[in-house]
Amino acid sequence: MPYFPSPIPNQIFNQISKAYFASGCFWGTEYHFQRKPGVISTTVGYMGGSVPSPSYPLVCTGTTGHVEAVEVVYDENIVSYEELVRLFFETHNFTQENGQGPDIGSQYLSRIYYTDELQKQMAETYVRILTGLGYDVATEILPAGPFWKAEDYHQHYYSKKNNTPYCHAYRKIF
Secondary structure, three states: OOOOOOOOOOOOOOOEEEEEEEEOOHHHHHHHHHOOOOEEEEEEEEEOOOOOOOOHHHHOOOOOOOEEEEEEEEEOOOOOHHHHHHHHHHOOOOOOOOEEOOEEOHHHOEEEEEOOHHHHHHHHHHHHHHHHOOOOOOOEEEEOOOEEEOOHHHOOHHHHHOOOOOOOOOOOOO
């Protein structure tokens, strides 16, 4: 007689999802998301532009339409998309236009790229909350398009350097 193992009662399966955030230099953005419990991995790269497979020097020209972005892979059983959105807003100056801190240029814009309608609605909700608190939010909310992984030397930059970001600092808002 074949053996069929019985299901484990109340077993919780991982619900792995992806989110995409741009808040200036991707090194600082990645730094904060890497440390959030429930985040499985982060990858820095480029989103929003018209050139396939762009390079860092090309994106830095400001002519491709790409921004420096971070792909966040997370377990929804541990951290919610809402928590990631709050962390995004609490770790950069979402009111700054044309850059972030000393990093000026279109590649440093504040953006949330949504992968489905629920992510879009959550991002829009937090923009409304911040606007209601008196902030002039410069963050754009856009549909996710192709994500192009950045060069290896950009990945996990602050972890490799054992350093902290110069233009991304946590500040409690919510």
